[in-house]
Amino acid sequence: MKLKVNGKSRSFAGAPFKRLIEVLREDFGLTGTKEGCGEGECGACTVLVDGEPVNSCLIPVCSVEGRRIETVESLGNPGKLSPLQEAFMERGGAQCGICTPGMLMTATAWIKGGGSAAPGAIRECLAGNLCRCTGYQHIVDSVARAVKGKGGGKRR
Amino acid sequence: MTSVGVSHRRKEGPEKLCGLAKYIDDLSLPGCLHGVTLRSTINCGTIKSIDFETGFPWQEYVRVSAMDIPGRNLVALIEEDQPLLADRKVMHPHEPILLLAHPDRAKAYEALKHIRVQYEALEPVLTMEDSLAVKRALYKENNVFKSFLIEKGDIVKGFESARYTVEGEYRVWHQEQAYIENNGMAAWVEPDGTVTVQGSMQCPYYIHKALVKIFGLPEEKIRVIQSATGGGFGGKEEYPSMIAGHAALLAWKAKKPVKIVYDRAEDMPATTKRHPAIVRHKTALDKNGKLLAQDIDVVMDGGAYATLSSVVLSRGTLHAAGPYECPNVRVRSRVVATNTPPNGAFRGFGAPQTLFAVELHMEKIARAVKIDSLTLRRRNLWKEGSTTATGQVLSESVGACEALEHTVKKSGYVRKVKEYASWNRNAKKKTWKGVGLSLVHHGAGFTGSGEVYLASKAGLSITEDGRLQVLAASTEIGQGTNTMFSQIAADALGVPFDWVEVENPDTKFVPNSGPTVASRTTMVVGGLVRRAALAMKEALAKEGLVLKTPSDVKKAAKLLCGSEPIRRFIVQYEKPAEIVWDDATYKGDAYGAYAYAALVADLEIDKTTFEVKINKLTTAQDIGKAVNPLLAEGQIIGGTAQGVGYALLEHCVYKDGAMVNGQFTNYIIPTAMDTPAMDVKIVEKPYSRGPFGAKGVGELPMDTPGPAIAAAVNFAAGVWITELPLLPERILKAINETQGQR
Structure with a gap:
């Protein structure tokens, strides 16, 4: 079957009910997407399917045949971070980093969908992504900063 | 200098934000087997037999039981009471009994369903009250692992003169650390016989100490490397020694790399919790x-x-x-x-x-x-x-x-x-x-005297090509160790933050700066890093060199390294004379x-x-x-x-x-x-x-x-x-x- 992953056409010939997360990590080598619970509770495995955030640990690859998949690897690279990643650097949105790819993908959909910078609304949007390090506040600050069109910039 | 006190950006942040940081489950090891753990289903008792279902393709699997352990069947920590694999005696549910490895992860898990363990179960002790009443002796004769007494003044006198006396009882239960990255460890044996493990951990040298005893090998034949670690909170302080031992035994017996990565449903019930x-x-x-x-x-x-x-x-x-x-x-x-x-x-x-x-x-x-x-x-x-x-x-x-x-x-x-x-x-x-x-x-x-016993060491090195690296076994687990060490070293040495790097915790390259626990990384190990940087600064000052430009660092590298590839300035914890503690009283x-x-x-x-x-x-x-x-x-x-x-x-x-x-x-x-x-x-x-x-x-x-x-x-x-x-x-x-x- 064919999928479009991070703008590239990919084909997959394995078991059709293999979980999307395993196809991404094992078959396509995209290990940026993380598995935290395997039951759709923690959101660490969040990727975008046609722009919508989904838990890639819960969906069989056959259900996304022909669709557009975006993972954290699509955002930026260490030499050139995306504005959202810049905002996370600036406001301390990543600590241990394991929830970060999922957070970034949920936030990417939020920003692309015209989501607001209001902290309460951002908290609601991120409620499906668990983080145990940050207490969320710096993640909320980071997303709000990105919504306002600010990435990196002046240090506090 | 102005690095300390500034909110510098997280050192390893870009790799984490781009999905490039390698956690243990992300590490690709050619020919790697997946290890799984058979655990006890009773609280307390004796293993009578372990039966492997006939007709199951056991020849595809590598199996390890307590009998296979070349050294001591022990997870070395403070006491020597916890076995790496239960050998006859079972003391708690989810206690590891047997290990299996297979090239296919799903097949490794499948095999666990085809093993039957027969037990002779004993009545367990499940509550603190029953333990104190010694319903059954589990540890020595009174079930008390440790007791303490602090006494100041005379409480009898205190109560005699009281206007008010207030009594209360308070109770708390278990809490799970719930790091989002589950525990995981990979292991392999190097051609020279060095047993090497890499994984999610807080304390590389705790694991090192445990593996030395499990394998009966000299210290230099054990190597422990931290991979990117997705949270710890104490939950990766001591239990990783267990998983490292398991993975290493499987790898040693299989003569292939082995990875054990827990899933959530195994990690939560089997690993440690906060004490009730x-x-x-x-x-x-x-x-x-x-x-x-x-x-x-x-x-x-x-x-x-x-x-x-x-x-x-x-x-x-x-x-x-x-x-x-x-x-x-x-x-x-x-x-x-x-x-x-x-x-x-x-x-x-x-x-x-x-x-x-x-x-x-x-x-x-x-x-x-x-x-x-x-x-x-x-x-x-x-x-x-x-x-x-x-x-x-x-x-x-x-x-x-x-x-x-x-x-x-x-x-x-x-x-x-x-x-x-x-x-x-x-x-x-x-x-x-x-x-x-x-x-x-x-x-x-x-x-108390814990830091004296630890006698931690940390350092700062300069390589012949002019890289400045902090050397410590203190792990970055999300709290910011890398960034904080760099700031402290930079200010002590008098160089910009960006000039300082942090060596990955790997027992082959870093000294034992003690465990990453007890709110000690900044205050204690950060203090050692500062002293090491000051020692380097002083050595340079003797040569009349102050680090102002990148070319000064090149000069420093030449001066300090000589013909060696690296020069290390390592310092050790010294107890301030005025801090006095008596463990006995x-x-x-x-x-x-x-x-x-x-x-x-x-x-x-x-x-x-x-x-x-x-x-x-x-x-x-x-x-x-x-x-x-x-x-x-x-x-x-x-x-x-x-x-x-x-x-x-x-x-x-x-x-x-x-x-x-x-x-x-x-x-x-x-x-x-x-x-x-x-x-x-x-x-x-x-x-x-x-x-x-x-x-x-x-x-x-x-x-x-x-x-x-x-x-x-x-x-x-x-x-x-x-x-x-x-x-x-x-x-x-x-x-x-x-x-x-x-």
Whole structure:
């Protein structure tokens, strides 16, 4: 079957009910997407399917045949971070980093969908992504900063 | 220089944000097998037989049992009582018995269903009460892993002169660390016979020590490497030694790399939890609410093996009397054995349990003596010159008062106490509102003489091509070690932050700077890094060289390395002469310094669902010096959020001694919506022996939410609950009981 992953056409010939997360990590080598619970509770495995955030640990690859998949690897690279990643650097949105790819993908959909910078609304949007390090506040600050069109910039 | 005190960006941040940081499950090892663990299904008893189903393709599998261990069947830690694999005797549910490895992960798990273990089960000991009554002897003759006694003054005299005597009992249960990255470890044997493990961990040298004993190999034949680690919180302090041993044995027997990565449903029930505790207080006060005597009794549940329980109890004991001056104190404590999985390290390490008790007890005292709890705290809190329960005179860096006063003012605590009392009298309102306060201290570094025994080493190196690298086994687990070390080294050496790198913790390249625990990384190891950088600076000064430009670093490399590829400046911990501690009497300077925090919780309770919604948390925390304010604030907010979970949501359900809700579906940790906005103020009362004045910060914020939220809930609902978590059903029950009494 064919999928479009991070703008590239990919084909997959394995078991059709293999979980999307395993196809991404094992078959396509995209290990940026993380598995935290395997039951759709923690959101660490969040990727975008046609722009919508989904838990890639819960969906069989056959259900996304022909669709557009975006993972954290699509955002930026260490030499050139995306504005959202810049905002996370600036406001301390990543600590241990394991929830970060999922957070970034949920936030990417939020920003692309015209989501607001209001902290309460951002908290609601991120409620499906668990983080145990940050207490969320710096993640909320980071997303709000990105919504306002600010990435990196002046240090506090 | 201006690196310390600046919120420099996280060193390894870009790799984490781009999905490039390699956690252990991301590491690709050619020919790797997947290891799985067969675990006990009983609490206590003897293994009679292990039967492998005939017809199953066992030839595809590598199997390891206790018999295969070349050295000692032991997870070396403080005591030598915990086996790496159960050999006949089983002491708790989920105890590892047998290991299997297969190239296919699913097939490895499948095989576990085709093994039958026959047991002769014994009646287990599941509660602290049964353990103390020695229903069965699990550890020595009395089931006590460790006990402590602190005595100050004469408590009998204290109670004789008391105007008020107030007693209370407080109870807390297990808590799961719930790092989002499950435990995992890979292992292989190098062609020269070096047993190498790489994985998710806090303490590379704990694992190193354990593997030396398991394999009976010399130290240089064991190598431990940290991979990117997705959170620890204590949960990756001691248990990784077990997993590393398992993976290494499988790899050694298979002659292939082996990876063991737990899934959530295995990690939660099988690995360590916060110790449950029962704390009893009896307090004597004079007519003004001044403390005259504190008599405190602590019991903790250690689980089936000693692991770290003795030191968890030590910290719990040393924090049990709170940050208050009292002339007569007795703290008696013990940690006991039960047939449950061993409890272990979790952020705060015994202190959140005992501080919950003493702080909530302040509220009970306030009710009894009719002096509000804020005034009580003001009258008794530590100031410079105060003497602690162990007789330590606090000569500097005591920010308890500043933390309290800032928090009270900023939160509007006094005004809200009045406002909410009035709100709660209005029966038409759909909620009750409450506000609660807590004040805590937290000692940084190992307890008492612990740092002397550790004798940690850390360093700074320069390579021949001019790279400056911090050398320490202290791990980056999200808290910001890499960034903080770089800032300290940069300022001590007098170079920009960006010039300093941090070597990955790998026992082949870094000295043993001790475990990444006990809020010690900044204060203790950061202090060593600073000294190492100063040693390098001094060596350069002797040559007349000051590092101003990148070409100076090239010159320095040539000067210092000579013909060698690297020059290392390694320093070792030295106990300040004025810090004196006696392990036998538990008297003296328990910690070099304490950090302080106050917190006000502002919440409301839905009168229909009894759900608690926290509207605001306000806190001020004295950490000496924030080396990196943004990272320090991240520690405070994150630790407070874990405390919110401990207070309101996190309930480990145990049935027959085993956790039965070991999934995120039904073990609930706070989401972004459960976690309120926090107002954080960092107070800086510098500590003269900490690097740039810094004390510890990692554990401190975990201590405050439990008692403050419990006080606020009790205030709001007009009840007296002395147990966490404050689940809606517990609040409802307390309301029904209170109304029944009226």
